[in-house]
Amino acid sequence: MNSTFLQSLENCVGSANIIVDAKQLSFWSRDCYWYSPVLKPELDNNKAEVIVSPTTMAQLCEVIGLAVQHRVPITPKGAGTGNYGQGVPMQGGLMLSMVKLDKILDISPSAAKVQAGVKLIDIEKAARAIGAEMRFYPSTLISSTAAGFIAGGAGGIGSLKWGTVWDEGNILGATIVTAEETPRVIEVSSYAEMMGVIHNCGLTCVIADLTYALAPAQVWQQHAIAFDTFEDAVLFGKHLAFDAPFECRLISTHEATITPFFKQLVKLGATPDGKAAVLLIAAADQATVAAAAAKQGGVITWHGAHEDYLKVGKIQLSDFSYNHTTLWAMKADENWTYMQDVFSADKVIEQYQTRKAHYGDAVLTHIEWLKWGGWITPAGLSLVYFKDKQQLWDVMNYCESLGMWVANAHTHKLDEDVRWNGQPILDAKRMWDPHNLLNPGHMKVAIA
Ligand SMILES: Cc1cc2nc3c(=O)[nH]c(=O)nc-3n(C[C@H](O)[C@H](O)[C@H](O)COP(=O)(O)OP(=O)(O)OC[C@H]3O[C@@H](n4cnc5c(N)ncnc54)[C@H](O)[C@@H]3O)c2cc1C
Incomplete structure (x- = not known):
């Protein structure tokens, strides 16, 4: 990385917004890929050569332009909670931290226009202040950024009603910056064009x-x-x-062998030994939920009032859902990892029982109920006691043989994820990143 380039960056954003210290570069170049024992050794040694945090739109464009003129790879970065290593710089270069672009630009009860680095919790808080809320958020609500979730995430708490990032109507538009010598700023609003932005893993535009x-x-x-x-x-x-029977924001379902990992809930007596659990966020009071649960033999073991919902220092059940479940398991024993295994709604019991008979407690089932492509779906983020890559692939293949659908969470290549947008991403990459400098190394196909 030549000194003229570094000096130009410093002139643009100021020394306080640049990191070149080797230790810090190593630290900030990571994301949460280490949840995968397959990705960990593959990605552990990759790091950026400089991290730059623009604070204005003008700086953002200038930094991108400078990097492109010097043909330096650019890795956009939010909070770094992505699980697939898609925020890891594979070819060094410049990490473009978006966290200082953190302003809510406009908010009404129907929509929030926010800069890329705004934390999702801040959108939720601002929305609540005017009688609205996010349609859905990941369990990393507190740390994830607005753009990081859309570029790297899928869905979460609220997705049962509203679906995922891919579903039309959830993300209404974006302002993007192209990776060109003179970057263009483009307003994207049609659903077709948004398919080149949503879940792009930083590959097509900033x-x-x-x-x-x-x-x-x-x-x-x-x-x-x-x-x-x-x-x-x-x-x-x-x-x-x-x-x-009432609206639900979260229905997180866990086998009895998973709940002992949830130390905080165990302490509260919320997850009694030997019992399976449903962690529920619902627009319903205790009596209503208790009556509904009793019909299936369920008993409420803990209740959190609305006043404590999303309040700092109070228990949030979302902290035990989605990939937080995996985190709790890994805290107990680092050999646990996860997979993304989607069950069929009409065969979920049968698929669960068949798999249980085959793998016993080497695979533990955790299901989030959500809407996927318009269908209500029992989406698993099940735990696998990891032995080696072959065993993990065997488990995923076995699930597919049961008619389940598996998204491989153990690759950092966007086009190896069955959910990727395909042609719209390729088209957008050619249009907006003609020198292939955005996040290189995270695609299997070669971009001409
Ligand atoms: C414990 C845990 C629980 C999780 N739960 C969920 C969940 O419930 N639902 C879910 O969908 N995901 C979940 N995830 C994954 C992750 O939290 C989400 O994908 C998250 O929203 C990513 O946001 P981030 O700001 O950390 O993005 P980052 O990790 O920083 O980036 C994610 C991707 O987006 C790209 N990117 C970031 N900013 C921009 C930008 N401005 N322009 C272009 N590209 C950009 C990056 O290059 C990277 O490829 C979880 C992860 C963990 C560790």
Whole structure:
């Protein structure tokens, strides 16, 4: 990295917004790929040569332009909570930290226009102040950034009603910056064009700001519910998801062998030994939920009032859902990892039982109920006790043989993920990143 380039960067953003210290570069070049024992050794030694944090739109464009003129690879970065290593610089270069572009530009009860680095929790708080809320958020709400979630995430708490980042109507538009010598700033709003932006893993453009559709705020309450069997927990979740006796923001379903990992909940007596659990966020009070759960043999073991929802220092059940479940398991024993295994809604019990008979407790089932492509789906983020890569691939293949659908969470290549947008990403990359400098190394196909 030549000194003229570094000096130009410093002239642009000031020395306080540049990192060149080797230790810090190593630290900030990571994301949460280490949840995968396959990705960890593959990605551990990659690092950026400089990290730059623009604070204005003008600086953002100038930094990108400088990098392109010097043909330096650019890795956009939010909070670094991505799980697939898609925020790891594979060819050194410049890491473009977006966290100082953190302003809410405009907010109304129906939409929030926010800069890339705004934390999702700040969108949720600002929305709540005007009677609205995010349609859905990942369990990393507190740390994830607005653009990082859209570029690297999928869905989360609220996705049962609203679907995922890919679903039309959730992300209404974005301002993007191209990776050209003189970067263009483009307003993207059509759904077709947004497919080149959503879940692009930083490969097609840099998102400067984006507009999230919001929903009317609800009075959410949290409930931990214990069941004698996992089958009962799944059937209760299915009933809530399909029959919707009341609105649910989270239906997180766990086998009895998973719940001891949730140390905080164990302490509270929320997850009794030997019981399966449903962690529920619902627009319903204790009596209503208790009556519904009792029909399936469930008992409420812990309740969180609406006043404590998303309040710092209070228990949030979302901290035990989605990939937070894996985190708790890894804290107990680092050999646990996860997979993304989608069950069929009509065969979920049968698929679970067949897999259990085959693998016993080497695979533990964790299901999030959400809407995927318009379908209500029991989406697994199941735990696998890792031996080696072959065993993990065998488990995923076995799930597919049961008619399940598996998204491989152990690759950092976007086009090896079955959910990737395909042609729209390739088209956008050619249009907006003609020198192939954005996040190189995270695609299998060669970009001409
Ligand atoms: C414990 C845990 C739980 C999780 N739970 C969920 C969950 O519930 N749902 C879910 O979908 N995901 C989940 N994830 C994955 C991750 O948190 C989400 O994908 C998250 O929203 C990423 O946001 P981030 O700001 O950390 O992005 P980063 O990790 O910094 O970046 C993610 C990707 O986006 C790109 N990117 C970042 N900013 C920009 C930009 N401005 N322009 C272009 N590209 C950009 C990066 O290059 C990278 O490829 C979880 C991860 C962990 C560790």
